Amino acid sequence: xxxxxxxxxxxxxxxxxxxxxxxxxxxxxxxxxxxxxxxxxxxxxxxxxxxxxxxxxxxxxxxxxxxxxxxxxxxxxxxxxxxxxxxxxxxxxxxxxxxxxxxxxxxxxxxxxxxxxxxxxxxxxxxxxxxxxxxxxxxxxxxxxxxxxxxxxxxxxxxxxxxxxxxxxxxxxxxxxxxxxxxxxxxxxxxxxxxxxxxxxxxxxxxxxxxxxxxxxxxxxxxxxxxxxxxxxxxxxxxxxxxxxxxxxxxxxxxxxxxxxxxxxxxxxxxxxxxxxxxxxxxxxxxxxxxxxxxxxxxxxxxxxxxxxxxx
Amino acid sequence: xxxxxxxxxxxxxxxxxxxxxxxxxxxxxxxxxxxxxxxxxxxxxxxxxxxxxxxxxxxxxxxxxxxxxxxxxxxxxxxxxxxxxxxxxxxxxxxxxxxxxxxxxxxxxxxxxxxxxxxxxxxxxxxxxxxxxxxxxxxxxxxxxxxxxxxxxxxxxxxxxxxxxxxxxxxxxxxxxxxxxxxxxxxxxxxxxxxxxxxxxxxxxxxxxxxxxxxxxxxxxxxxxxxxxxxxxxxxxxxxxxxxxxxxxxxx
Amino acid sequence: xxxxxxxxxxxxxxxxxxxxxxxxxxxxxxxxxxxxxxxxxxxxxxxxxxxxxxxxxxxxxxxxxxxxxxxxxxxxxxxxxxxxxxxxxxxxxxxxxxxxxxxxxxxxxxxxxxxxxxxxxxxxxxxxxxxxxxxxxxxxxxxxxxxxxxxxxxxxxxxxxxxxxxxxxxxxxxxxxxxxxxxxxxxxxxxxxxxxxxxxxxxxxxxxxxxxxxxxxxxxxxxxxxxxxxxxxxxxxxxxxxxxxxxxxxxxxxxxxxxxxxxxxxxxxxxxxxxxxxxxxxxxxxxxxxxxxxxxxx
Numbered sequence: 116x117x118x119x120x121x122x123x124x125x126x127x128x129x130x131x132x133x134x135x136x137x138x139x140x141x142x143x144x145x146x147x148x149x150x151x152x153x154x155x156x157x158x159x160x161x162x163x164x165x166x167x168x169x170x171x172x173x174x175x176x177x178x179x180x181x182x183x184x185x186x187x188x189x190x191x192x193x194x195x196x197x198x199x200x201x202x203x204x205x206x207x208x209x210x211x212x213x214x215x216x217x218x219x220x221x222x223x224x225x226x227x228x229x230x231x232x233x234x235x236x237x238x239x240x241x242x243x244x245x246x247x248x249x250x251x252x253x254x255x256x257x258x259x260x261x262x263x264x265x266x267x268x269x270x271x272x273x274x275x276x277x278x279x280x281x282x283x284x285x286x287x288x289x290x291x292x293x294x295x296x297x298x299x300x301x302x303x304x305x306x307x308x309x310x311x312x313x314x315x316x317x318x319x320x321x322x323x324x325x326x327x328x329x330x331x332x333x334x335x336x337x338x339x340x341x342x343x344x345x346x347x348x349x350x351x352x353x354x355x356x357x358x359x360x361x362x363x364x365x366x367x368x369x370x371x372x373x374x375x376x377x378x379x380x381x382x383x384x385x386x387x388x389x390x391x392x393x394x395x396x397x398x399x400x401x402x403x404x405x406x407x408x409x410x411x412x413x414x415x416x417x418x419x420x421x422x423x424x425x426x427x
Numbered sequence: 428x429x430x431x432x433x434x435x436x437x438x439x440x441x442x443x444x445x446x447x448x449x450x451x452x453x454x455x456x457x458x459x460x461x462x463x464x465x466x467x468x469x470x471x472x473x474x475x476x477x478x479x480x481x482x483x484x485x486x487x488x489x490x491x492x493x494x495x496x497x498x499x500x501x502x503x504x505x506x507x508x509x510x511x512x513x514x515x516x517x518x519x520x521x522x523x524x525x526x527x528x529x530x531x532x533x534x535x536x537x538x539x540x541x542x543x544x545x546x547x548x549x550x551x552x553x554x555x556x557x558x559x560x561x562x563x564x565x566x567x568x569x570x571x572x573x574x575x576x577x578x579x580x581x582x583x584x585x586x587x588x589x590x591x592x593x594x595x596x597x598x599x600x601x602x603x604x605x606x607x608x609x610x611x612x613x614x615x616x617x618x619x620x621x622x623x624x625x626x627x628x629x630x631x632x633x634x635x636x637x638x639x640x641x642x643x644x645x646x647x648x649x650x651x652x653x654x655x656x657x658x659x660x661x662x663x664x665x666x667x668x669x670x671x672x673x674x675x676x677x678x679x
Numbered sequence: 680x681x682x683x684x685x686x687x688x689x690x691x692x693x694x695x696x697x698x699x700x701x702x703x704x705x706x707x708x709x710x711x712x713x714x715x716x717x718x719x720x721x722x723x724x725x726x727x728x729x730x731x732x733x734x735x736x737x738x739x740x741x742x743x744x745x746x747x748x749x750x751x752x753x754x755x756x757x758x759x760x761x762x763x764x765x766x767x768x769x770x771x772x773x774x775x776x777x778x779x780x781x782x783x784x785x786x787x788x789x790x791x792x793x794x795x796x797x798x799x800x801x802x803x804x805x806x807x808x809x810x811x812x813x814x815x816x817x818x819x820x821x822x823x824x825x826x827x828x829x830x831x832x833x834x835x836x837x838x839x840x841x842x843x844x845x846x847x848x849x850x851x852x853x854x855x856x857x858x859x860x861x862x863x864x865x866x867x868x869x870x871x872x873x874x875x876x877x878x879x880x881x882x883x884x885x886x887x888x889x890x891x892x893x894x895x896x897x898x899x900x901x902x903x904x905x906x907x908x909x910x911x912x913x914x915x916x917x918x919x920x921x922x923x924x925x926x927x928x929x930x931x932x933x934x935x936x937x938x939x940x941x942x943x944x945x946x947x948x949x950x951x952x953x954x955x956x957x958x959x960x961x962x963x964x965x966x967x968x969x970x971x972x973x974x975x976x977x
Contacts, residue, residue, distance in 0.1 A: 153767070204951065213710050214950065216767055217896060220712065221946045224893050228939030235932065339889070340775065346768055381783050388776030395769050396757045478848055504850035516845035518838040520964045528831070529838045530849040536831035537851060539859040543827075553831050576963060596850050 120254050125373050131261035132330075133368025134268035137361055138323035139341060140348040141275065142316035144360035147349060148292045149312035156197050156219040157345070158338035159226035160317055164190035164324035165333050166230055168241050179329075182241055186328075187321035194317025197222065198310050223339060230335035238332030245330060264326045271322055272361065275315065279357075284311050292355070344368075344387055350394040428455040429491075431631030432508075432600045437476055437486030439655075446472035447483065448655040454600060454631040459622060461646035461663060462635045465676050469655040470635040471513060474602045478510045479503045491599055505532070509598030511589040513605045513635075517577045523588055524560055524573040530595030531556035560595060567591045568617050583614025590621065600631045607638045619645060639667065651675075684806045688878060690918045691810075691817040692871045697898035697910035699867035702824050705905040705960075706833070707860035708840040713754065713770035714868050715891035716777045719884070721747040721869025723787055726796040726876040731786075736799045740873035747869020748862050755861040759854055766861075774889060781884045792883030799877040806878075813874050820867050825907045827863075829967045836860065837964035890939055897942045901949050903956030912957055917942070 139161070146154045167189030172182035201222065205215050247260040279285040284307070290298040291308040299305055327333070327341070345360075348367055352359030371386050378386075432454040439447040446469045454460055462470045475481040477488055479500035487496040488503075495503050504510075518526050528534075534556060535541045536549040564570045567587050572580050577588060586606055593601060606618050622645060626632050636642050642649060642663055649663040651672050658675070659666060666672055700714045725743025728734040734742065758769040782790040800809055827833055835856065839846045843853050876882055894917055902913025921938050929937060949956060 155771075208954075210954070213704070213708065214954070216710050217900065217946070218950060221893065221896065221943045221950075224889065225940060225943035225947065228936045228943060231936035232933060232940065236935075336889075343771065343775065346771075350768070385776065385779060385783075388772045388779070391768065391772035391776075395765050395772075480844055480848060499852075499854075500844075500847040501850050501852045504848055510848055512845060512848075516842045518841040518845070520837045520841050520962060521834065522963075525834055525964065525966075526838075529835060529846065529851065532850070534831070537835060537856070539827070539832060539863060542830060542832050543823075549831065592849060 124255050125376065126369065127255055127257065127261070129369045129372030130365070131258075131264050132372050133365055134264040135323040135327040135330075136341070136344050136348070136368045137364040138268055138271060138319050138326075139345040140352070140360045140364035141272065141357060142319040142323070143342070143345040144349045144352070144354075144357050145275075145312055145319075146316045148355050148357065149288045150198075150202065150309045151292075152202060152215060152219065153346075154197075154219055154316075155216070155339075155342065156201070156222040157316070157320060158223035158342045160190050160193045160197070160320045161324045161338035161341065162223075162226050162230050162335060163193040164321040165241075165328045165338070166234060168325050168328055169234070169239055169333075172241050173239065173243070179242070183322070183325045186325040187318055190317040190321030190324065191314055192317075193226075194313040194320075195310070198313040202309070202313075203306065223342075227335040227339065234335065236334060236336075238334050240332055241325070241328040245332075247330075260330050264330070267322060267326060271319060275319065276357075278315065284308065288312050288315075340384075340387070343391060344371075347387065347390040347394045351390070428457055430454070431456045431491060432477070432633075433487075433489045434477060435487045435489075437473070437483050437488065439472065439476055439481065439483045445469075445655045447476055447486075450486070450655070450657055452650065452657060454633055456599075456629045456631050457626050458648065459626050459632040459634065459646045461642035461649045462633060462652060463637075463639070463642060463649055463663075463666065463676075464652035464658075465678060468652040470652055471604055472655070473652070474510055474604055474633075474635065478508060478602060504596055504598075507597065507599035508602070509593035509596055509600065510602040511586075511593055511604055511606060513608070515585055515589050517585060517588055517592075519576070519578050521577065522574050523569060523577055523580060524557070524564065526577055526588055527560040527563060527592050527595050528553075528556050530592045531559065532596050556595075563591045563594050567594075567621060568613075581614075583610040583612065586610050587614055587617060587621075590618065594625075598630060601625060601633070603632065603634045603636075605635055605637065607636055607641045639663075643667070681806065684810050686918065686922065687810045688813050688874075690915055691813040692875055693898065693914035693918055694817045694911050695820045695871040695874075696868055696895055697902065697914040698821050698824055698907075699864040699871075700895045701899045701902075701904060701906075701910040702828070702867075703861055703864035705899060706828050706836050706840075707857060707864070709755075709759070709857055709861055710767040711770035711861070712767070712889070712892040712896070713774040714865070714895050715887040715889075716774045717747040717751055717865035717868040718872040718875075718891070719777070719781065719882075719887035720750050721872025722876040722882050722887075723781065723793065723872070724869070725873035726793055726882055727786070729797045729877065730793075730795060736797055736877050740799070740870065740877065743873035743876075744866050744870035747872065748866030751865030752858060752862050755858045759857045759861070774892060778884045778888060787884075788882070790884060792881055794881055796876050796880040796882065798880055809878055813878075816870070816874065820870075821907065821911065824867075828907070829965070831966070834964055834966055890935070890942070893939060893942045893946070897946045899956075900946050901956055903958035903960060905960035906956070906958045909956050909958040909960070 143154065143157055146152060146157070164186040168182040168186040171177040171185035172179065201218060202215070205218060247258040249256045249258045279289055287298070287303045287308045288311055290301070290303050291305050295305055344367065345364070348364035349360045352363035367390055371383065374383055374386055430453050434450055434452045437447050437450040450473060462473065464470055472481065476483045479495070479498055487494065489495060490506055490508055493506060495506065495508065518529065521529070533552065535545070535552050542549055561570070561573065564573055567590065569584060569587055569591060572584060577585060580588065590603065590606060603622070607615065610618065622632055634642065634646060646663055649661065649666045650657055651659040651666050653675050659669065659672060696714065696718060703709050703711055703714070721743040724746035725739040728742055729736045729739040754769055754773050755766065758765040781787045787793055828836065835851060839851070839853050839856060847853055898913030898917050899910050901916065902911065903909025920941060924934065924937060924941070
């Protein structure tokens, strides 16, 4: 009933639309992994990023690249403030995880109310028009935004993973995520690693929110709903597994965007809650961060009886 | 003597770490077995697997012929499997007496509907539980501490509270995780004689302990664990005398 | 007079909501933000049963509470089974998802709201009767929760919050307990919903949105988590403060955000400056002197 061309078109557009969501999920999963916080205040970071870009471009008439810089700066600033004024203080006080939860939630709500006060509740966009020039590639409509978003997302993903694996501070972040006590033993500053994770996640959010805001309308409350997608992807993808979160986000995004084919559009937003529900019911085993396997394999192999089949 | 606890092929790995590797172990009623082995040998993990706190990858656990495999921790406890914790895990917000009452057997006040609809029954159970708690406190020499906050009680007595709390459930098998670490003097002797009496009453006891003197004085038998496996079983003397085990223990 | 009645009813409803929410998050240690949604389920359930189902209002209100209770069990069972964190995430999904559904479905009146809800009282009855009814139910709810938290059940809740593993290893079923706590708390929220629906006779999804979650959290955190009177004080303060803001004559567009900032800002201030709230609950559980007091009984 659909021609293959239309299917390819939908897939392509869905993939492009999904790119921002992938970055939101990456940022959420990163903070969860390194800082061990379900950071609902990520919505606050996203809101600040969007309205920073909005103020610079739509209100101030600055060019697009300045808007991106404003989004990055706003997001990074918010991330640092959260970590230094919020999480660090709560950590020092040994606040319960419930307390930290409430804190992140309340911060994201506070920021959305502040945004409502300053910018009103109406949907806004960074550029006056959401339409981007389209070129036809083999019968598929490819907009400049698609290319921009996919390109930027790919670069951001590669840069993030390279940073985590190659840079000293990135490796420190992974070490802290794996075992905070052991990391402290080897002289890795947990505070610095967590701050770095927040800043990195902030920058990813800034980029993603800028991309999102050049293509879709944003309200002060949008970020909380966008964040739910990231949470669902992180849970299904396996907590502590950044790659898993990214891949799951791609799949979920494709399914959600392509769902126009199967279900009425007003229920499309509902799919997200369905995903979340599925994630909780079917993929609940994520709370305990998985143990890194490699370093211990040898120990285990040495201890195992030779005749014992693997997996016991 | 009849078999009390029967463990067959219990295995568990976390990622690449094997904490239990096809463990077979029997505890007999009235006997005290000491689990020894170096740190990380899997002794506490064994307790966690048997008590249902951690889910094993495979293997079965039975208590007095009743299969416990797959049961949640609270159901195993109700069927008579009691345990204590290396890190005590007392309830700091409750007094000593109330800590014990949490362990009371047949406590109907646990169901919200029963609490509201059958207040009289709950009230009687509360009285009975309190009576039993006072008896257990007396027996463990803690009667002077009943209304103290657990945090304000000396450490040796805190260890005793952990044991007393487990006794409230009238266990048939008792797993004691390092009951003696950091304990000396009167509390030491009380725990020692208490464990002996409990065994004499027909309870099977399994003790994890680094204090070799305590194990030798108390246990009828020793089990040596290493890397999640049972390496040897016999009298404590024979295990201590085994050069191979001593080397593993001290990690040479 | 009508204005004062309205304030009194809203205050009493907020007392039920805040106390039951305190029961869930404070005593139960169950983090949920979906309390307003169970309030909504009770309100819509009762309103629809009475309006379209022809059920007498007096029966519809408890039925609405039971629907909210049943819904809360459905939410709690899958998430509580695993870990507390999942209840929070699940509750966010439920809070946003069910409101989304109410907005999109025809039979709830959609985003425009549900109108013509039958009133509990016959026309012409003094509304003071309704005030008395709601206040009486609020007092009963508070007493019930206070009684539970001071009973052996409350003692067990305290132990469960202290150490869930040790609790389970003593033969206590933490999962069943959490589901029961969540169900009772949400059922009471549903009761408040029914009481709301048949007095104000109009419901709209916006009344139950995440602003309500923030307001309830504020009542509990500012008032004092895990104390009986804290949430009551919180509910009264939070009902009076926004009313005071209304007198400032702000434009309607600013009023909502200002209230939101006030709620969330207050929580943050209290979290960092006085985390125990206005009325601090002690760290040690104190129950009724049950046995001593009843020595002659049974």
